[in-house]
Amino acid sequence: MTGTVIAVIIPILAAPVSSRIFNAADYGILALYGAMSSIFGVIAYAHYMHGILLEKEIDDARQMVWFTLFFCLAVSLLCALVIGSLYFLTDIIKTSTVGAWYWFLPVSILCTGINSCLLLWANRTQQYKSLATNRVVQSILTVVIQIGLGLLFRNETGLLVGFISGQLISAALLVWRFHGQGENGIGNPKSSTFKGFAIKYKGLLFFSTPSEFMNSLINQSPVFFLQKFAGISAVGNFNFSTRLLGMPQTLLSTAIVEIFRQKATTEYNNSENCRPIFVKTLKALSLISALPFLVIFIFSPSIFAWAFGEQWREAGVIAQILGILYLFRFIISPLTYVYTIARHYREDFVMHIVLLIVTIGSFYLTNLWNGDGKQMILIYSLSYSAVYLIYLSRSYQLSKRYERF
Numbered sequence: 001m002t003g004t005v006i007a008v009i010i011p012i013l014a015a016p017v018s019s020r021i022f023n024a025a026d027y028g029i030l031a032l033y034g035a036m037s038s039i040f041g042v043i044a045y046a047h048y049m050h051g052i053l054l055e056k057e058i059d060d061a062r063q064m065v066w067f068t069l070f071f072c073l074a075v076s077l078l079c080a081l082v083i084g085s086l087y088f089l090t091d092i093i094k095t096s097t098v099g100a101w102y103w104f105l106p107v108s109i110l111c112t113g114i115n116s117c118l119l120l121w122a123n124r125t126q127q128y129k130s131l132a133t134n135r136v137v138q139s140i141l142t143v144v145i146q147i148g149l150g151l152l153f154r155n156e157t158g159l160l161v162g163f164i165s166g167q168l169i170s171a172a173l174l175v176w177r178f179h180g181q182g183e184n185g186i187g188n189p190k191s192s193t194f195k196g197f198a199i200k201y202k203g204l205l206f207f208s209t210p211s212e213f214m215n216s217l218i219n220q221s222p223v224f225f226l227q228k229f230a231g232i233s234a235v236g237n238f239n240f241s242t243r244l245l246g247m248p249q250t251l252l253s254t255a256i257v258e259i260f261r262q263k264a265t266t267e268y269n270n271s272e273n274c275r276p277i278f279v280k281t282l283k284a285l286s287l288i289s290a291l292p293f294l295v296i297f298i299f300s301p302s303i304f305a306w307a308f309g310e311q312w313r314e315a316g317v318i319a320q321i322l323g324i325l326y327l328f329r330f331i332i333s334p335l336t337y338v339y340t341i342a343r344h345y346r347e348d349f350v351m352h353i354v355l356l357i358v359t360i361g362s363f364y365l366t367n368l369w370n371g372d373g374k375q376m377i378l379i380y381s382l383s384y385s386a387v388y389l390i391y392l393s394r395s396y397q398l399s400k401r402y403e404r405f
Contacts, residue, residue, distance in 0.1 A: 003128075003129075004132060006139075007138070010139045010143055017147055018146060018147055021147065024240070028239060029098060029101075033101050033108075034220075034239075036105060038216045039213070039217055048064070048204060048205070049113075051197060052065055052124055054265065060193075076106045087102070107168070111170070118175070118186075123258050138167075141166055144162075145165050214355070223238065237318055241300075244304075263277050264338065264399075273399070273401065275396075293326070297320060328389070355387050358383045359380060366379050
């Protein structure tokens with residue numbers, strides 16, 4: 001928890017500086033790059049990596065790490081091939097707002113896959129010190145590089161290079177920490193086991209992957225819709241507000257969430273009942289979220305203008321509008337891991353289809369009614385929040401096997 005707090009406080013302290021170096025358009029380009037990295041990255045790592053926790057034997061979990069890493073590498077290479085084809089055969093990349101930064105997407109996808117797998121391995125082996133150290137180092141280097149290059153170039157270069165460098169350094173540190181043969185190391189790969197894993201977890205591939213892909217698409221779609229209907233500066237204000245709204249979640253709940261995943265999986269594997277840890281985590285997240293989000297609901301426009309400059313007051317208004325959604329996301333989203341533990345992949349897939357329809361519909365309908373960017377975000381926030389309440393109810397039911405329906 002201490003490492004997590006430090007890792008989040010660093011960008012919070014740096015935000016008043018970076019907000020005066022970069023403008024809304026710069027943050028808009030970072031948001032578009034991050035959105036594409038997130039959406040396509042889930043194809044590489046969001047499915048098989050769950051097997052790292054689900055495998056009962058530690059040696060099988062080690063091989064699950066290797067299997068997931070090789071799969072991630074293959075997807076990254078495929079992404080590079082697609083980008084190269086688009087660059088030389090079409091004008092999509094050359095005329096895009098993101099431009100040449102597309103070439104770094106395979107690197108981000110690979111690094112995020114490595115980070116996700118090895119952090120999950122650290123969680124499995126309860127190496128919480130390694131989790132904390134990795135986050136702190138990544139946070140410090142990202143901020144230092146972003147501000148340093150921002151002062152030098154005065155454009156989006158600092159934000160993007162800092163973002164990508166942080167991913168690279170984090171991945172390198174984790175590989176260095178866990179590559180060995182020791183008790184907590186991942187050993188050497190045994191390719192003979194890979195086919196068995198592919199068959200065993202095919203449900204994750206065919207149902208969890210589309211669900212995670214849609215989840216990422218849902219979360220990132222406001223970036224694309226706002227660019228289409230309101231412009232790159234609106235994307236920047238949205239990105240700046242969501243980055244800060246996400247910090248309380250990282251600050252207060254990440255450590256709790258990681259322990260919940262590990263303990264809920266263990267309890268469910270042993271007794272098919274993780275209801276006690278589910279309820280305990282729900283209460284804890286509800287209690288610690290009350291005060292921070294009350295402040296956001298009431299004071300965020302004034303806080304943004306005072307802390308980051310008057311030019312960011314609009315981002316504070318957006319944060320106010322998104323407050324209810326982020327409150328529910330803070331409390332409910334971690335608990336939906338029960339769907340994975342209970343292996344209800346199909347239902348989770350259907351729920352993601354509903355979320356995708358709700359998200360797309362909220363933006364297109366508001367645009368059809370000639371609503372502005374803030375009205376789009378309001379309808380999006382309220383409709384998404386309603387689906388989260390359904391998710392909470394079903395996750396609670398699934399936390400105890402014999403109570404499913």
